[in-house]
Amino acid sequence: METKEEIYDIAIVGASIAGLISAYFLSKTNLKIIILEQKKEIGSPVCCGEAISKKALENLDFSAGSFIDTEVKGFRIYFPNKKYFYVNTGGYILNRDKFEKNVADFLLKKNIKIYLRAKVIDIKKQLENYVIFTDKNKFYSKFLIGADGPVSTVDKILFKNKYILIDAIQFKIKKEFFPYKINEYLNFYYDNLSKYYFWVFEKQNEINIGGAIKEKNELIKFINKYFPMAKLENSYFSRGKIPVSWIKNNLYKENCFLTGDAAGLTNPVSFAGIYSAIISARICAECISMYNSSKNKEYLYNYEKKIKKKLKLPFINFVSKHCYNLPEDILNFIGNYFDGANYRKKDFVKFFKMSLNNHKIYKYIIPLALHRELLRYYGDKIW
Structure with missing residues (x-):
């Protein structure tokens, strides 16, 4: 085993968005940074719809314009009867692979070292430093950032948080094999083929079509049901995990931080994680930089509190628990009520008349109403 005796100020485990953006902001300091990534290539594979709200990009202070593939007006929610409502909240579909590779290139020019194929197998605390063991090397660092995705080794070894993961899979289909027009919106489909939902996002040259499901055959069934003329020839298939139990209990301890999916920061209603x-x-x-200039550890201790204050949304856990896996007749009731209208639509007379034939809707009225309020007040924060 080769030993790297050099002590870094910060070691970041994971070179996806959370890890790369952490390094980007920290590159403005004089701290010595290293990134350890188990994959062989930055930005690949992509098992992600790649959508991001305008609000999220406002939190970056560099232009992401060259990595924006498509601008969208908002999103539509479809139901099994193929009726929908829409939400206008602007955003983009990125070329995430190019975005991540460009950030990595920027970091390399800032003399930040990135080790690929560096799978972390153990972490130990040695006096004031962390010793990070990979399958080939060991590295020393004063601070450690766990940005290593939903199945986080940093969390498993140092925090031991309890959390829930679900499966997600996706096809990237070439536009020439998908003879349908999506028309400037992100499309989500609630269908009982999935306990959660499917997504269909149109990029300039390809379609991201996936679902919160485990079996590839179930996604193919969905595609055949809604897009029977689509062909999966030469499509790219990927799979991954989504944390759905929201913000983990412990995000900081002894100069170690969890960020992004490793911190459970995937919105449990939308399953979007780029913004968070x-x-x-x-x-x-910011916490590390402020500590570095002041040596006041309160800045480090406040990390967890700041995350929860910034990202916590009212009644989000209640909504996520009760607004998925709804019976098909309830889903179709919602579709028939909105029938292509904006989600803000209120027609009490229509609702009352429809409910005469389906009293079950009242069982779900509270979570559905709260879901609507989330969209109304926090629509740009849930994706």
């Missing part, structure tokens, strides 16, 4: 990954990266970098 950027937020956590920025707050983490």
Whole structure:
């Protein structure tokens, strides 16, 4: 085993968005930084819809314009009867692989070292430093940032948080094999083929079509049901995990931070994680930078509190618990009520008349109403 006796100020485990953006903000300091990534290539594979709200990009202080593939007006929620409502909240679909590779190139020019194929297998505390063991080397660092995704080794070894993961899979289909027009919106489909939902995002040259499901055959069933003319020839398939239990209990201890998916910061209603990954990266970098200039440890201790204050949304856990896996007749009731209208629609007479034939809707009225309020007041913060 080769030993790297050099002591770094900060070691970041994971070179996806949370890790790279943490390093980007920290690159403005004089701290010595290293990034350890188990994959062989930055930005690949991509198992992500790649959507991000305008609000999220406002938290970066560099232009992401060259990595924006498509601008969208908002999103639509479809139901099994193919009716929908829409939400206007602007955003983009990124070329996430190019985005991450460009940030990595910027960091390399700042003399930040990035080790690929560096799978962390153990972490130990040795006096004031962390010793990070990979399968080939060991590294020493004063601070440690766990940005290593939903199945976080840093969390498993040092924090031992309890959390829930679900499966997600996706096809990237070439536009020439998908003869449908999505029309400037992100499309989500509530269908009982999944306990949660499916997504269909149109990029300039390809379609991201995936679902919160485990089996590839179930996604193919969805595609055949809604897009029977789509062909999966030469498509790219990927799979991953999504943390759905929201912010983990412990995000900081002894100069170690969890960020992004490793911190459980995937919104449990939308399952979007880019916005919260950027937020956590920025707050983490700010806490370390302020400590570095003042030596006041309160800045470090406040990381967890700042994350929860910035990202916590009212009744989000209640909504996420009660607004998924709804019966098909309830989903179709919602679709028939909105019938292509904006989610803000209020038609009490129509609702009352429809409910005469389906009294079950009242069982779900509270979570559905709270879901609507989330969209109304926090629509740009949930993705």
